[in-house]
Amino acid sequence: MTGYLVLKTSDCKNCYKCIRHCPVKSIRFENNQAHIVGEECILCGRCFVACPQNAKEIRDDMESVRALIAGGGPVYASLAPSFTANYGGRDITAMERALKKLGFAGAEETAVGAAIVKQQYDAMLRNESQDVIISSCCPSVNLLIQKYYPAAVPMLAPVLSPMLAHGMDIKRRHPDARTVFIGPCISKKDEAERYAGPVDKTLTFRELSRWLEQEHISMDEEPRRKTGERTPQTGREPERGLTRLFPTAGGILRTMA
Ligand code: SF4
Ligand code: SF4
DSSP, X not given: OOSXXXXXXXXXXXXXXXXXXXXXXXXXXXXXXXXXXTTTOOOOOHHHHHOTTOOEEEOOOHHHHHHHHHTSSOEEEEEOTTHHHHTTTOOHHHHHHHHHHTTOSEEEETHHHHHHHHXXXXXXXXXXXXXXXXXXXXXXXXXXXXXXXXXXXXXXXXXXXXXXXXXXXXXXXXXTOEEEXXXXXXXXXXXXXXXXXXXXXXXXHHHHHHHHHHTTOOGGGXXXXXXXXXXXXXXXXXXOGGGGGTTSTTHHHHHTO
16 A cells, blocks of 8 residues: 555654654654655554644645546545535535536545445344454454454454445445545545545645635635534434534444444
8 A cells, every 4th residue: 555645755754753763663663764664554644734844745636536527427535424524514415516617526425335334234223143243344444453453353343334335325325427536534545546436536635725725715704603503414314413423432332322
């Protein structure tokens, strides 16, 4: 696994912060530069956040998404639940308006995929198919287990992540569609390519924000949701409410309350 997170060599100041923050110690020093060992990295992004020099760079997929849209077929966005925090409380309707200006055919919350996945977790609990279930929603956790705790692999739920489930669902409803997942995590780039098919491309919120800025599309023009106001149901998505909690600690269990 290489190329998702790379080092801008000229910017590294040998402060060792990234090494101290890396949970699996997959960063080596060579010629006074930090280097990520791709086979050992779990793409958690902690070194990216810790680096005071901004020397770590996430692979930029904006141009490949532009090319996908320029290809002519409909391209749908799947937005991770944290979009609302990243874009100042905007709801999916506001995000979709902005994304349509970039050429997307539509946008939906990844929580639609979480609602599908939740049913599979419900069934696993009902059937008592595993004594211990580790959620397979986070690709960094999956990589951690696969690379460092292989004995725990059988405990991983044999269930798609909400991102992959949503990508498949969009393609089922729109057979000629291509899909782009947009969220906060680097590891989703690896997941989308490792399990190729449901999701064609991925962007981080940072990439999306830069793209909107380049096109002079300001989210400030979009209304914010008022405190306590419910997200409007557009009629396109199945019930998703609580499944927006999936990425939070204990979130899957809370959807089952
Ligand atoms: S945290 Fe950044 S500047 Fe410090 S050693 Fe790592 S890459 Fe270099
Ligand atoms: S992304 Fe995470 S696992 Fe990979 S090198 Fe950075 S801190 Fe280590």
